[in-house]
Amino acid sequence: MIRSYLILSVCIGVIVGLGSATFYYAKGYSYMLDDPAACNNCHVMNDQYYSWQKSSHRSVATCNDCHTPNTTIGKYTVKAINGWNHSYAFTSDDYHKPIRINKMNMEVAEENCRRCHDMLTHNITFHETDDTKIQCTSCHLSVGHTK
Amino acid sequence: NIFEKKQEATLYPSVFKPVGDEEVDPKVWGENFPFEYDTYKKTETNEGQTFYGGSDNYQKLDKYPNLKILFSGNPFSKDYREERGHYWAITDVKETERINDKTPNTCITCKSSSVAVDIKKMGPENFYKAMFKDVGAHYDKSIGCLDCHDPKTMALRISRPAFIEAMERRGIDVTKASRQEMRSYVCGQCHVEYYFKGDGKYLTFPWDKGLQIDSIEAYYDEVNFNDWTHETTGSPMLKMQHPEFETWSTGIHAKSGVSCADCHMPYVKNGSVKVTDHWIRSPLKNVNNACQTCHKWSEQEMVNRVKTIQDRTYETMYRTELAIIDAINAIKAAKDAGATDEQLKEARKLHRRAQLRWDFVAAENSMGFHSPQETLKTLSNAIDYARQSQLAAERLMKNVAVK
Amino acid sequence: NIFEKKQEATLYPSVFKPVGDEEVDPKVWGENFPFEYDTYKKTETNEGQTFYGGSDNYQKLDKYPNLKILFSGNPFSKDYREERGHYWAITDVKETERINDKTPNTCITCKSSSVAVDIKKMGPENFYKAMFKDVGAHYDKSIGCLDCHDPKTMALRISRPAFIEAMERRGIDVTKASRQEMRSYVCGQCHVEYYFKGDGKYLTFPWDKGLQIDSIEAYYDEVNFNDWTHETTGSPMLKMQHPEFETWSTGIHAKSGVSCADCHMPYVKNGSVKVTDHWIRSPLKNVNNACQTCHKWSEQEMVNRVKTIQDRTYETMYRTELAIIDAINAIKAAKDAGATDEQLKEARKLHRRAQLRWDFVAAENSMGFHSPQETLKTLSNAIDYARQSQLAAERLMKNVAVK
Ligand SMILES: [Ca+2]
Ligand SMILES: [Ca+2]
Numbered sequence: 001m002i003r004s005y006l007i008l009s010v011c012i013g014v015i016v017g018l019g020s021a022t023f024y025y026a027k028g029y030s031y032m033l034d035d036p037a038a039c040n041n042c043h044v045m046n047d048q049y050y051s052w053q054k055s056s057h058r059s060v061a062t063c064n065d066c067h068t069p070n071t072t073i074g075k076y077t078v079k080a081i082n083g084w085n086h087s088y089a090f091t092s093d094d095y096h097k098p099i100r101i102n103k104m105n106m107e108v109a110e111e112n113c114r115r116c117h118d119m120l121t122h123n124i125t126f127h128e129t130d131d132t133k134i135q136c137t138s139c140h141l142s143v144g145h146t147k
Numbered sequence: 148n149i150f151e152k153k154q155e156a157t158l159y160p161s162v163f164k165p166v167g168d169e170e171v172d173p174k175v176w177g178e179n180f181p182f183e184y185d186t187y188k189k190t191e192t193n194e195g196q197t198f199y200g201g202s203d204n205y206q207k208l209d210k211y212p213n214l215k216i217l218f219s220g221n222p223f224s225k226d227y228r229e230e231r232g233h234y235w236a237i238t239d240v241k242e243t244e245r246i247n248d249k250t251p252n253t254c255i256t257c258k259s260s261s262v263a264v265d266i267k268k269m270g271p272e273n274f275y276k277a278m279f280k281d282v283g284a285h286y287d288k289s290i291g292c293l294d295c296h297d298p299k300t301m302a303l304r305i306s307r308p309a310f311i312e313a314m315e316r317r318g319i320d321v322t323k324a325s326r327q328e329m330r331s332y333v334c335g336q337c338h339v340e341y342y343f344k345g346d347g348k349y350l351t352f353p354w355d356k357g358l359q360i361d362s363i364e365a366y367y368d369e370v371n372f373n374d375w376t377h378e379t380t381g382s383p384m385l386k387m388q389h390p391e392f393e394t395w396s397t398g399i400h401a402k403s404g405v406s407c408a409d410c411h412m413p414y415v416k417n418g419s420v421k422v423t424d425h426w427i428r429s430p431l432k433n434v435n436n437a438c439q440t441c442h443k444w445s446e447q448e449m450v451n452r453v454k455t456i457q458d459r460t461y462e463t464m465y466r467t468e469l470a471i472i473d474a475i476n477a478i479k480a481a482k483d484a485g486a487t488d489e490q491l492k493e494a495r496k497l498h499r500r501a502q503l504r505w506d507f508v509a510a511e512n513s514m515g516f517h518s519p520q521e522t523l524k525t526l527s528n529a530i531d532y533a534r535q536s537q538l539a540a541e542r543l544m545k546n547v548a549v550k
Numbered sequence: 551n552i553f554e555k556k557q558e559a560t561l562y563p564s565v566f567k568p569v570g571d572e573e574v575d576p577k578v579w580g581e582n583f584p585f586e587y588d589t590y591k592k593t594e595t596n597e598g599q600t601f602y603g604g605s606d607n608y609q610k611l612d613k614y615p616n617l618k619i620l621f622s623g624n625p626f627s628k629d630y631r632e633e634r635g636h637y638w639a640i641t642d643v644k645e646t647e648r649i650n651d652k653t654p655n656t657c658i659t660c661k662s663s664s665v666a667v668d669i670k671k672m673g674p675e676n677f678y679k680a681m682f683k684d685v686g687a688h689y690d691k692s693i694g695c696l697d698c699h700d701p702k703t704m705a706l707r708i709s710r711p712a713f714i715e716a717m718e719r720r721g722i723d724v725t726k727a728s729r730q731e732m733r734s735y736v737c738g739q740c741h742v743e744y745y746f747k748g749d750g751k752y753l754t755f756p757w758d759k760g761l762q763i764d765s766i767e768a769y770y771d772e773v774n775f776n777d778w779t780h781e782t783t784g785s786p787m788l789k790m791q792h793p794e795f796e797t798w799s800t801g802i803h804a805k806s807g808v809s810c811a812d813c814h815m816p817y818v819k820n821g822s823v824k825v826t827d828h829w830i831r832s833p834l835k836n837v838n839n840a841c842q843t844c845h846k847w848s849e850q851e852m853v854n855r856v857k858t859i860q861d862r863t864y865e866t867m868y869r870t871e872l873a874i875i876d877a878i879n880a881i882k883a884a885k886d887a888g889a890t891d892e893q894l895k896e897a898r899k900l901h902r903r904a905q906l907r908w909d910f911v912a913a914e915n916s917m918g919f920h921s922p923q924e925t926l927k928t929l930s931n932a933i934d935y936a937r938q939s940q941l942a943a944e945r946l947m948k949n950v951a952v953k
Contacts, residue, residue, distance in 0.1 A: 043419045097416065098439050123823045127704045132729040138807060139817075139843045141443070402855070403847075444806075452805070459927050466934055515923075523926035524862050527933050531869060534937030541941065545948050 039063045042090055044099065051145035066112045066144055067105060078108060109144075110136055166298040171260040173291040176298070182417045187292075187425035190232030197431045199457050199514035202231040204239065213468045216475060217502060220378030221386060230389075230512065233427060237289040248280055251348035255283025256307060257337035260291035263306035271308045276347045295333040303329040307336040313352035330406035331392070338391035338407075340507070342372060358393040360507045360525050364500065380478040381488070382495035387506035394511050398518030405441070413437045453516055460508065460515025463526045467505045470533035474498050477540035486543045494543065497536030504529035569701040574663040576694040579701070585820050590695075590828035593635030600834045602860050602917035605634040607642065616871045619878060620905060623781030624789060633792075633915065636830060640692040651683055654751035658686025659710065660740035663694035666709040674711050679750045698736040706732040710739040716755035733809035734795070741794035741810075743910070745775060761796040763910045763928050767903065783881040784891070785898035790909035797914050801921030808844070816840045856919055863911065863918025866929045870908045873936035877901050880943035889946045897946065900939030907932035 040049040052058055057066075067082075068075040082105070089095040101109070113136040114121065124134065137143075166176050177184025194202045207227045208214050218224035226244035236258040240246070246254060253275045256262055265282065266274045274282070297304040305311055305321055310332065314321050324332055340363060344351040356362035364385075373383040395401050400410075411428070413436040414421040430437035431453060434446045442449060478494050504525050508515065515522040569579050580587025597605045610630045611617050621627035629647035639661040643649070649657060656678045659665055668685065669677045677685070700707040708714055708724055713735065717724050727735055743766060747754040759765035767788075776786040798804050803813075814831070816839035817824045833840035834856060837849045845852060881897050907928050911918065918925040 097435060100443075120819075120822060120824055123825050124817065128729075132705065132732075134729055138730070139812070141844070142846075399855070452802070456923060459923055463927050463930050466930070470934060470937075520859060520862055520918075520922040520926055523923055523930060524866050527866050527869070527926060527930035530930050530934045531873060531937065534873075534934065534941065538937065538941060538944065541944065 034062055034064045036063045042086065044090065047098075048145045055146050056143055061112075061116070061144070065116075066109045069108055069111065070115055078105075106137075113137075113140075166292075168298055169264045169293075170298060171264060171288045171291060171293055173260075173288075176292040176296075180301075182422050183292075183425045188234070189426040190428070191234040192426075192428075193231060194428065194432055196229070197429050198454055199461060200429045200431070200512060201229070202428060204228040204231050204235070213465075213472060216379070216472055217468065217505075218386075221375045221384070223386065233290040235289065237286060241284060246279060248278075250279040251275060251343065252277040252279050252282045253343050253348045253350050254279050255286065256309070256350055258290065259283070259286040260288045260293040261286040263293050266306075266308065272347055272349065275343070275349050294336070303333050305332060305336055307350075309341065309350040309352055310336045310339075313354045316355050317357075327404060327406055330408035331395070331401075334407040334411075335392040338389050338512075340388050340390040340393060340510075342367075342374070344370075354393075358396050359521075360393075360504055360528075363393070363507075364503060367503075377475070377495075377498070380475050380495060380498055381482065381491065382478070382498040382502075384499055385503040385506070387503055387510045390507055390511050391513065391517060394507075394513070394517040394522065396518075397521040400517070409441075410437045413440065456516050456519045457514040460519070460522055460526075463523060463530075464505065464508055464514075467501075467508075467526050467529045467533065470530050470537070471498070471501050471505060474501065474533045474536035474540065477537045477544075481540045481543040484544060486540075490543050491540070494536045494539035497532045497539060501529045501532035501536060504532070571701055572667045572696075573701060574667060574691045574694060574696055576663075576691075579695040579699075583704075585825045586695075586828045589818075589825075591637070592829040593831070594637040595829075595831075596634060597831065597835055599632070600832050601857055602864065603832045603834070603915060604632070605831060607631040607634050607638070616868075616875060619782070619875055620871065620908075621789075624778045624787070626789065636693040638692065640689060644687060649682060651681075653682040654678060654746065655680040655682050655685045656746050656751045656753050657682050658689065659712070659753055661693065662686070662689040663691045663696040664689040666696050669709075669711065675750055675752065678746075678752050697739070706736050708735060708739060710753075712744065712753040712755055713739045713742075716757045719758050720760075730807055730809055733811035734798070734804075737810040737814075738795035741792050741915075743791050743793040743796060743913075745770075745777070747773075757796075761799050762924075763796075763907055766796070766910075767906060770906075780878070780898075780901070783878050783898060783901055784885065784894065785881070785901040785905075787902055788906040788909075790906055790913045793910055793914050794916065794920060797910075797916070797920040797925065799921075800924040803920070813840045816843070859919050859922045860917040863922070863925055863929075866926060866933075867908065867911055867917075870904075870911075870929050870932045870936065873933050873940070874901070874904050874908060877904065877936045877939035877943065880940045880947075884943045884946040887947060889943075893946050894943070897939045897942035900935045900942060904932045904935035904939060907935070 036049060036052065039045045048063075052063070064075070068078045110133075114125065117136075121136075128134070164179055166179070170176065173184060173187060177187075192202065193204070196203050196205070205228065207229060208224070214227060215224050218227070222245035228239070228243070231239070240254060240258045256266075256275075262274075262283075269277070292298070294306050295303055303326070311321050321332060339352055341350055341352050343349065353363050353366040356366050367385055372385070374386040375384050376382070377384050391407075395407065408423065410430045412423050412425060413430075413433065415424045415436055416422075424433075424436065426433075431450060434449045438449045439446070444452070474494070475498065478491060478498060481494070482491060508522050508525055508529075511517065511522075567582055569582065573579065576587060576590060580590075595605065596607070599606050599608070608631065610632060611627070617630060618627050621630070625648040631642070631646070634642070643657060643661045659669075659678075665677075665686075672680070695701075697709050698706055706729070714724050724735060742755055744753055744755050746752065756766050756769040759769050770788055775788070777789040778787050779785070780787050794810075798810065811826070813833045815826050815828060816833075816836065818827045818839055827836075827839065834853060837852045841852045842849070847855070877897070878901065881894060881901060884897070885894060911925050911928055911932075914920065914925075
């Protein structure tokens, strides 16, 4: 139920953003898929796509493994928000170049590092509180996309 | 518009109207490459000053009055302006009060695409030893496509023999250069320290012993070259000129393979295609494209980082000027008190050593950014020599007084 | 085997044996944290020298004879060694010839975990003003877990009041520090310039006006503090001590959020878990973990980059020493020729200004790496002051001679 509701809201977001013709043309529907090629439908994602293919994570994590929360609700909520943002930005061409990750998406990515590497990093995170988290990407900046 | 974006990706850049090997008019090239041409034309824009650079040909002698004392007797004490975009090169060289009827044609070498043509036709010797008023003064094209590109392949190409010769003497064959190296070498044709060798005024880069200031000084000392005699002190001086290439080469960016073009001609997206921004200018006017592809910090933070480096350089450079001026005054006092040339030799030599180092920093156009630590090392040596010069001169005063 | 790996990982904090708030013995902590303890113990290793650092307590006075001239009249002219791992702190402070029966207890503050306990018990005032021979000399534990950790949560914690007080005076509440900040603050308890304030020998960091050398000098001038009088010249001197924290704070790494622990305590993989390497040492012995997670260059290239920075610093530092020694000789000559204290005042003041800057670099243990450009700026100022001091003294000679 929630899932299909969320899918709907993504669609609305994207459709309002683009108009249905462009939505189809830009393969906006693929936004709901996990295939990295779906992200790369937008050529503005090329840099990340090609460098992801060369990155240490190419065979272990796709875009959505890092960029969407690992819960169904979270996943589609984030997708809806991002779907709207990206479509709007893409169409209006009004965004910071080079593209910069925003705070929410950075937190999502960090949570995903911890999710997969929980065991490995347990010893360095067990004494963390919400206020004293270390930032994985302060050292491992290039794991998802080599810079 | 998405449809357009998709289209461009496949269409660009297949149109190609042949361009002649002597085509000095960028407009003709521009029919093939409208984006490059359009951005190239923007070098006409005088965007105004940055902290220490930017595009505005204000008179440096007014802003920094120390320069008049330091350059006394040199044409630079008459007219010395902040440089601006390539569009202006031909205008500015003609208008500067540093030239006169006796100016050799060598002075045009870095100012116009026509040079690439005439230097081949006339041969470098004849080209250089002609008179500026007879040859260069009649050019009307500024720096353009032909200076950096092969018109057939559009590959980068060195058009100025001085760079090729200088690299050869260092054992480097520029025809073997990688593409990334060429992205700095084309700039190294002009953004370098140079001198006019011998009576033929042959354009020469003093790099035989290396690109660092100590090696450059050693080279000049060996060939016994002086640019001018300092009017106030009588010291045999060297004038340094825009050693951007040399300074960059000792910095961390060069070591990391970052070229001049990476920062001054960053790629930009034109539709979905990456093209080279030919609006060559201060990266501070263009931080997102120039720096943020490699550095994840915010624009403001990048600007702050540059400013921190430049402020440290400027403060120390200014301190160096005061030290050199103290030396100049001390030498003058000794000279006025009757010290002989023989007695003044040491103080003058040290004055020369100090000032050529200061000038290596002052004439460089990034205010230390291209190599922050090496630049400060150069200045600390300059301060040491300047104060030693002052000491030597003051000691003479004692002798003179006692004598 | 995945099952085993899970076990190991989850077991880790659950075997937590309570550690008392006054537990100074790392061995006891080590029962909970065997890996941290094992690497901590390796700080005993004397791995030998790097280009300018490393772990080997050789006598610096033998290797760098200029130091004896520069420190004349100061205990550092008697015994000054290269520092080594934390394991040795307690040994080395007891064995140095710089201490004697009148040494205040303040000297133990950065050498033992027992300090954290006694400073609370006695209160800082009483702790500092006691005699070293009565209190510190009896400790047997070196720097240990309690100095940096809260035994209940294992979070980082500041155990030395001087750091907290100094930050407070700058308006910074260290209890609000982020985790990343704490990863440098724990080191900033000890790796800093300090002085003993007043008769109570109260340990104080001179940071009220800022962490840069000009601000530190201004602070000392304001409170009118001198460490010692230079024996040869009679100048009122300041001795600088290991300003790693201050130097780091002006560098690009600090600005980029890179902490001391990132380079000196990088993570290492131990079985299937990552832990903090407690073998604190020169990163040059450990480039792979210390640098290469952030920098993609080869190990050799990283070492070269450090060496380039350090060589430039060393060369300029040496040049500064020669300038200061010239000043020292000139002042001595003037003094010997009968110049009065009043006449010598200017030259002596400049000697102080020069040498405290040189020492800010020389006493810092990264040979410029922690802040390459700022370090060179500090040295260029030092050279300027040293030569000015020499000039002032030589001018006196003239007066004296003429008089
Ligand atoms: Ca300019
Ligand atoms: Ca050491």
